[in-house]
Amino acid sequence: MNRNSRMSALGLFTSTMLLLAACDSNTANTPAAGTGSGATNPTAAGSTGGAKIAIRWRTRPGDAAEQAVYQALSDEAQKNLPDIDLKYDPSPNQGYEDKLNTEFASGTAPDVVWVPGASSASYASRNLLYDIKPLVDKDTSFKLGDFYDGPVNEVMHDGHLWGIPRDVSTLAIYYNADLFKAKNLPTPTDLMKQGKWDWDNFRSTAKALTGGDTYGLGLADWWGPWSYFVYAAGGSLFNKDKTATGLDTPESVAGLQYLSDLINVDKSIPLPTAANVDAEALFNAGKIGMMINGRWFTPGVRQNAKFKWDVEEMPKGKANATWLFWGPYVMNAKTANPDAAWRVIKAITSASAMGKVADMGSNIPARKDQAAVDAFLKSSPPANNQAFISGTKYATSEIPLWTADFNEYMNKQVQPMVDKVISGKMTAADMGKQIKAATDPLFKK
Amino acid sequence: MSEQVKTVGAAAVPRRGRTREKVVWTPARTREALVGYLFLLPNLLGLLIFLAVPLLSSLYTSFTDANIFPTNTKIIGVTNYINAVNDSTFQQAVSNTGAFLIGFLPLSIIPALALAVLLHSQIRGKTVFRVAFFLPVVASVVGVSLLWRWLFQYDFGPVNQLLGLFGIAKIHWLESSDWAMISVIVVASWQAIGYNMVLFLAGLQGIPRQLYEAAVVDGATEWQQFRRVTLPLLTPATFFVFITSLIKGLQVFSEPATMFNGGSPANSALTVVWELYLEGFRYFKLGYASAMAWLLFLVIFVVTLIQFRLSERWVNYE
Numbered sequence: 001m002n003r004n005s006r007m008s009a010l011g012l013f014t015s016t017m018l019l020l021a022a023c024d025s026n027t028a029n030t031p032a033a034g035t036g037s038g039a040t041n042p043t044a045a046g047s048t049g050g051a052k053i054a055i056r057w058r059t060r061p062g063d064a065a066e067q068a069v070y071q072a073l074s075d076e077a078q079k080n081l082p083d084i085d086l087k088y089d090p091s092p093n094q095g096y097e098d099k100l101n102t103e104f105a106s107g108t109a110p111d112v113v114w115v116p117g118a119s120s121a122s123y124a125s126r127n128l129l130y131d132i133k134p135l136v137d138k139d140t141s142f143k144l145g146d147f148y149d150g151p152v153n154e155v156m157h158d159g160h161l162w163g164i165p166r167d168v169s170t171l172a173i174y175y176n177a178d179l180f181k182a183k184n185l186p187t188p189t190d191l192m193k194q195g196k197w198d199w200d201n202f203r204s205t206a207k208a209l210t211g212g213d214t215y216g217l218g219l220a221d222w223w224g225p226w227s228y229f230v231y232a233a234g235g236s237l238f239n240k241d242k243t244a245t246g247l248d249t250p251e252s253v254a255g256l257q258y259l260s261d262l263i264n265v266d267k268s269i270p271l272p273t274a275a276n277v278d279a280e281a282l283f284n285a286g287k288i289g290m291m292i293n294g295r296w297f298t299p300g301v302r303q304n305a306k307f308k309w310d311v312e313e314m315p316k317g318k319a320n321a322t323w324l325f326w327g328p329y330v331m332n333a334k335t336a337n338p339d340a341a342w343r344v345i346k347a348i349t350s351a352s353a354m355g356k357v358a359d360m361g362s363n364i365p366a367r368k369d370q371a372a373v374d375a376f377l378k379s380s381p382p383a384n385n386q387a388f389i390s391g392t393k394y395a396t397s398e399i400p401l402w403t404a405d406f407n408e409y410m411n412k413q414v415q416p417m418v419d420k421v422i423s424g425k426m427t428a429a430d431m432g433k434q435i436k437a438a439t440d441p442l443f444k445k
Numbered sequence: 446m447s448e449q450v451k452t453v454g455a456a457a458v459p460r461r462g463r464t465r466e467k468v469v470w471t472p473a474r475t476r477e478a479l480v481g482y483l484f485l486l487p488n489l490l491g492l493l494i495f496l497a498v499p500l501l502s503s504l505y506t507s508f509t510d511a512n513i514f515p516t517n518t519k520i521i522g523v524t525n526y527i528n529a530v531n532d533s534t535f536q537q538a539v540s541n542t543g544a545f546l547i548g549f550l551p552l553s554i555i556p557a558l559a560l561a562v563l564l565h566s567q568i569r570g571k572t573v574f575r576v577a578f579f580l581p582v583v584a585s586v587v588g589v590s591l592l593w594r595w596l597f598q599y600d601f602g603p604v605n606q607l608l609g610l611f612g613i614a615k616i617h618w619l620e621s622s623d624w625a626m627i628s629v630i631v632v633a634s635w636q637a638i639g640y641n642m643v644l645f646l647a648g649l650q651g652i653p654r655q656l657y658e659a660a661v662v663d664g665a666t667e668w669q670q671f672r673r674v675t676l677p678l679l680t681p682a683t684f685f686v687f688i689t690s691l692i693k694g695l696q697v698f699s700e701p702a703t704m705f706n707g708g709s710p711a712n713s714a715l716t717v718v719w720e721l722y723l724e725g726f727r728y729f730k731l732g733y734a735s736a737m738a739w740l741l742f743l744v745i746f747v748v749t750l751i752q753f754r755l756s757e758r759w760v761n762y763e
Binding site: 094098101102105126130222271272278282287405407408413415416417419423438 | 727
């Protein structure tokens with residue numbers, strides 16, 4: 001009897017403890033899932049008086065150096081925002097948006113977060129973002145006109161403002177000047193100066209650089225680099241109203257066929273790989289003459305390249321073309337204190353903050369005011385930083401798609417087909433015939 | 446046969462056809478039962494909360510147009526299932542997964558058996574070898590996949606370098622849609638061999654030594670011993686390894702998703718679970734993804750059922 005009741009007490013105790021432990025680790029885990037403490041978890045400022053407003057913000061740093069810059073930025077902003085408890089909560093490149101989506105779904109997303117430009121629409125159209133238009137309108141110390149028009153126009157939709165652009169980057173040609181010298185070829189910059197930086201010379205230069213284990217041109221395996229060829233040939237990813245694909249036009253097809261020929265006929269380009277660090281590593285190892293990439297590639301080249309290098313604008317096809325990639329800081333619709341979150345956004349997009357980030361080399365400020373541009377221009381190498389800025393004049397801005405889900409359009413249907421064209425298993429013309437039927441169901445009618 | 450099967454769990458399983466002893470619920474007995482249930486409670490609750498609830502809710506979700514965020518979700522019947530079956534990307538994922546199984550099953554089971562037999566014999570340093578072959582199992586799939594991505598690198602990856610020594614031309618392991626799935630099979634098999642080996646080793650240790658002695662007395666060669674004694678008595682282990690490998694293979698996800706972070710060439714290594722992950726967490730179609738998951742469950746269920754039926758023909762329980 002005695003033994004029995006002791007046993008049942010033990011059983012009850014064990015299960016209660018286990019349950020408690022389970023509950024406890026649950027509550028502790030939810031905010032911690034986003035590393036660091038959560039917005040739901042105001043820190044111990046309570047004892048000293050009024051509780052501070054907890055604001056958590058996030059970027060996608062490419063490496064430890066970039067993370068340190070943003071941490072410093074956060075510390076700096078913290079000093080000027082004494083009533084806010086600011087927490088920088090970085091998240092890695094791999095699975096960045098998967099993690100963010102999950103946090104949005106579970107209500108634990110950061111208050112302020114950087115997202116890629118193309119994805120901003122998908123968040124906004126799911127009512128996950130806070131419309132900051134009213135906050136911007138009543139804030140006399142903030143001028144939206146200081147930012148590049150392209151991204152601002154894209155992030156503004158139906159009279160709502162879904163974010164503040166943080167950084168922009170055009171695509172440019174990185175080139176290995178030593179390889180050009182060894183082969184006695186005019187560099188892209190030489191050709192540019194002579195007004196001959198066009199697709200004919202681009203192709204012949206790439207071919208001339210190719211030989212042995214060296215390739216003329218490299219590009220990473222995602223839609224940015226290959227779609228440059230589409231736009232430079234006068235084509236487009238979408239039709240004019242963005243209600244269907246634009247890859248079925250003769251211009252788009254011609255652009256992709258030109259790329260396919262560079263790879264499969266001239267063999268000037270190593271096959272792009274999903275492990276898209278490969279082409280970058282090859283360039284840094286001096287095995288690729290020219291590489292199509294954005295500004296984010298600069299810190300890596302600075303660190304690894306043991307040769308002279310520079311950048312130049314993208315060559316002119318039928319038209320001048322490049323991408324203007326950008327990403328805004330957006331505000332979580334569920335943030336507890338939009339005013340505080342707005343002051344944080346303002347602090348981290350100020351000219352001085354952007355100057356610091358630009359200095360590190362991986363970003364071009366989204367501000368077009370002279371102070372920001374100057375800060376960027378002096379961050380060298382490369383010597384020809386101007387090439388990135390010049391591209392903004394004719395660049396197509398990365399497109400937040402409101403008529404379909406960009407990721408689904410691109411990753412599920414377009415990229416696999418383009419893969420076939422790139423590897424020579426399908427002609428661009430055949431892709432052009434099939435792509436509309438494959439993608440039409442994805443667009444909202 | 447059926448009598449033999451029963452002996453496996455005879456202690457726990459009440460025999461069929463016999464009326465159960467009538468239980469008299471004395472207070473002491475009730476208390477004892479209560480204690481028992483209390484001890485079971487944490488596990489049962491865990492099972493309910495973390496298994497039954499999500500399972501049922503995903504079944505419900507598969508009949509809705511749910512996306513990942515709380516919005517007005519509508520019930521749309523079996524539309525998701527019909528769309529999935531007609532979705533060319535899903536079809537490709539299904540056939541890719543089938544191709545994966547064709548390579549993965551033999552490559553992860555046969556070498557595992559061979560290794561187990563080798564390491565079961567009296568050789569020097571067999572513990573070292575056992576550990577060495579088991580190590581990949583302990584390593585994280587993600588780390589292993591990233592490592593292999595470098596081994597398979599086209600220009601200076603060790604695999605191509607090694608092939609070069611034998612005069613074999615470089616292979617686009619990761620870039621070519623012909624080779625991408627083969628690379629995944631190699632990585633997944635390499636990692637699965639150690640686990641299967643341990644299962645086979647356990648099976649081998651359960652074979653009574655006197656059977657071999659008897660076989661030797663009868664003049665059986667090594668091969669005959671293996672063929673007539675080892676293999677038949679190992680069939681329960683083989684069956685278990687086969688079923689678990691099959692299920693693992695049908696659910697393959699981490700290896701391709703890590704090796705081809707940005708997507709495999711022309712979706713040539715897209716598997717069913719990867720595709721449903723993309724639908725759910727990249728394109729936000731949670732209902733659609735759930736339908737795919739249940740289709741996969743159905744396939745696994747049917748295949749396993751068939752295997753259990755077939756097993757009666759070839760699995761010998763001692």
